[in-house]
Amino acid sequence: MDRTAILRAVDALFDRELEFLTELVRHPSTRGAEQSAQDFVESELSGLGYEVDRWQIDVREIANMPGFSPVIGNYENAVNVVAAYAAGPAADAA
Numbered sequence: 389m390d391r392t393a394i395l396r397a398v399d400a401l402f403d404r405e406l407e408f409l410t411e412l413v414r415h416p417s418t419r420g421a422e423q424s425a426q427d428f429v430e431s432e433l434s435g436l437g438y439e440v441d442r443w444q445i446d447v448r449e450i451a452n453m454p455g456f457s458p459v460i461g462n463y464e465n466a467v468n469v470v471a472a473y474a475a476g477p478a479a480d481a482a
Contacts, residue, residue, distance in 0.1 A: 426469045438471035
C-alpha cells in the first residue's frame with residue numbers, strides 16, 4: 389500500500405478514529421486501574437480481526453532476565469494485552 393492510499397484510508401476512517409479515542413479515554417488506565425481500558429482495547433481489536441492475547445506479569449519469572457529493573461509497586465493485577473495482525477501476501481496465503 390502506498391503513502392497516498394494510507395492517507396486516504398486514515399481520512400476515510402477519521403470519524404471512527406475519534407470515536408475510538410473518545411471512548412478509550414473514558415476508561416481508567418493508570419497503574420492498578422487499567423482493567424477497563426484493557427477490556428475495551430481487547431474488544432475493539434478482536435472485532436477488527438486481530439489475534440489478542442492477555443497474560444499476567446509474574447515478576448518472579450522475569451527477575452533474572454537481562455535488563456530487568458527492580459519493581460516499584462505491585463504487579464498483582466497488572467495484565468498485558470497484545471494484538472497481532474498478519475497483513476500482506478503471507479497472510480493472504482494463510
